[in-house]
Amino acid sequence: MQFIKSDINIDFIGKRKIAFGISIAMILISIISLIIHGGPRYGIDFAGGTLIQIKFNTKVNIDDIMTGLRKIDLGKSSVQSFGKKIDSEYLIRTDQSVMTTKGFSRDLAQALSQATGKEAEIRRVEMVGPQVGKDLREKALFAMFYALLFITIYISGRFELKWLISGGMATALIGAVYLISLFGVSIPFLIIAALIVALFLFWILDLKYAMGAIVALIHDVTITVGIFSIFDKEFTLPIIAALLTIIGYSLNDTIIIFDRIRENLRKYHKNPLIFIINRSVNETLSRTILTSVTTLIVVVGLYLLGGGIIHDFAFAMMVGVIVGTYSSIYVASPIIIALQKGRR
Numbered sequence: 529m530q531f532i533k534s535d536i537n538i539d540f541i542g543k544r545k546i547a548f549g550i551s552i553a554m555i556l557i558s559i560i561s562l563i564i565h566g567g568p569r570y571g572i573d574f575a576g577g578t579l580i581q582i583k584f585n586t587k588v589n590i591d592d593i594m595t596g597l598r599k600i601d602l603g604k605s606s607v608q609s610f611g612k613k614i615d616s617e618y619l620i621r622t623d624q625s626v627m628t629t630k631g632f633s634r635d636l637a638q639a640l641s642q643a644t645g646k647e648a649e650i651r652r653v654e655m656v657g658p659q660v661g662k663d664l665r666e667k668a669l670f671a672m673f674y675a676l677l678f679i680t681i682y683i684s685g686r687f688e689l690k691w692l693i694s695g696g697m698a699t700a701l702i703g704a705v706y707l708i709s710l711f712g713v714s715i716p717f718l719i720i721a722a723l724i725v726a727l728f729l730f731w732i733l734d735l736k737y738a739m740g741a742i743v744a745l746i747h748d749v750t751i752t753v754g755i756f757s758i759f760d761k762e763f764t765l766p767i768i769a770a771l772l773t774i775i776g777y778s779l780n781d782t783i784i785i786f787d788r789i790r791e792n793l794r795k796y797h798k799n800p801l802i803f804i805i806n807r808s809v810n811e812t813l814s815r816t817i818l819t820s821v822t823t824l825i826v827v828v829g830l831y832l833l834g835g836g837i838i839h840d841f842a843f844a845m846m847v848g849v850i851v852g853t854y855s856s857i858y859v860a861s862p863i864i865i866a867l868q869k870g871r872r
Contacts, residue, residue, distance in 0.1 A: 536813065540857055541806040541865065547858035551747055558754020565757050567716075571764035572621065572654060574668070576661035578602075580620040580636070581652035587616050588644040596643030597622075600635055611836040617651070666715045668768045673719045675775055676745060677701060677726070680738040687737040687786055694738060697729050731867070740863035741782050744855040748778050752847050756840075766841040774848030777823070781816055781856040788812050789861070801868055805861050820853040 562568065572579040582593075590607045597605050597620065605622040633650045640648035656664075677698040684694035705722050709715060723746065730739040749771055756763060788808040796804050827849060831842035 536810050538810055539806065540809045541802050541862060544858060544862035551859060554751050555747065558750050561754055561757040568753060568757060568763040569760060571762035572656050573765045574661045574665040574763060576656050577621060577623045579654040581610060582618050582620065582640065583649045583651050584616040584644065584646045586646060588646050592644040593618060593640060596640040599639045669715050669719050672771060673722065674702065675772060676742055679779060680742055683738045683741045684735045687790055688735065690735060693733055694735060701726055736864045736867045737786055739867060740860040741779060743863050744782055744860035745775050745778055747855050747859050748774055748848060748851045751851050752844055755847050761840055767844050770841050770844035770848065773845065774852055777849060778852030778855060781852060782860045784812050784815060785809055785856055785861055801865055805865060809857055809861060816853060816856065820849055823849050
C-alpha cells in the first residue's frame with residue numbers, strides 16, 4: 529500500500545538546521561526537568577518499598593485512608609487515585625519494605641475500613657527491598673547501554689562493512705565499563721561517560737551510519753525520559769521495556785532509510801550527498817508514515833482502554849513512536865551529512 533507517491537520531493541534535509549534546533553531545545557528541556565526533579569521519579573521497582581492497591585465500594589476521602597495507614601505504622605506513605613474515578617481504587621506507596629503476609633493484608637483492610645467507614649478490598653501488595661531496587665536500576669541502565677553498542681556493530685557491519693572495527697570498539701567499551709563499575713563508580717555517570725567516548729570513537733573511526741543511528745536513539749530515549757519527568761510520571765520496569773521497544777522501533781525506521789540511501793548512492797553517484805539522502809527519505813516516506821500511524825492506533829487504544837496498570841507503558845510508547853519517527857527523518861540521516869562535511 530502506497531498513499532504517497534515515491535516521486536514526491538519534500539525538502540526534509542534542507543530544514544535540518546531547524547530540526548536540529550528543535551531537537552536540542554527538547555533535549556535541554558528534558559535535562560533541565562531531570563535536574564530540577566533530582567532525576568527520574570523511580571517507582572517501587574527501582575526505589576524499593578511497598579505498593580498496595582485497594583478498592584472501596586464507593587469513593588472515599590484520601591485523608592481518611594491516610595488516617596487508617598497511620599494506625600498500622602507504614603512509615604512515610606502516599607495515596608493517589610488509580611484508574612477511573614467511578615472504580616474507587618487507590619494506590620498506596622510506602623518507603624518501607626513490609627512483610628506482605630496474610631495477616632498484614634487483614635490488618636490493613638480492617639484499619640482502612642474503620643477509618644473510612646467503607647469496606648476495603650486489598651487487591652495487590654508488592655514489596656521490593658532497597659538493594660533489589662538498586663540492582664534493578666543498574667541492570668536496566670546496562671541493558672540499554674549494551675543494546676546501543678550491539679546496534680553499532682550491526683549498523684557498521686551492514687552499511688560500512690566494518691565488522692571488526694566496530695566489534696573491537698564495542699568489546700573494549702563493554703570491558704572498560706564493567707571493570708570500572710567494580711570500583712563502585714556511579715553507574716549513571718559511568719554509562720553517560722561511556723556513551724560520550726563511543727560517539728568520539730565513531731567520529732575518529734568514521735562510522736557515519738552508526739553515529740547517525742546512535743545519536744537518533746539517544747535523542748529518542750532522552751526526550752521520552754524527559755517527558756516522563758515533566759509530567760512527573762513514575763519510572764518502573766515496564767517503562768524500561770517501553771524504552772527498549774522504542775529503541776528497536778526507531779532503529780527499524782532508520783535502517784529502512786539507510787538501506788535506501790545505500791541503494792541510491794550507487795544509483796545517483798554523480799549527485800551531491802544531500803540530494804541522495806533527501807531522495808531516500810522521500811522514497812521511504814509512505815512506508816514510514818504507514819508504520820507510525822498503524823503503531824500509534826494500537827498504542828492509543830492501549831492508552832485509552834488498557835487500564836491503569838498499562839497506562840504509563842502505552843504513554844511511553846506513544847511518545848517514543850512520534851519522537852522515533854521524527855528522529856529517523858530529521859536526526860539520523862542529517863548526521864551523515866554533518867559528519868561528511870566535518871571530516872572534509
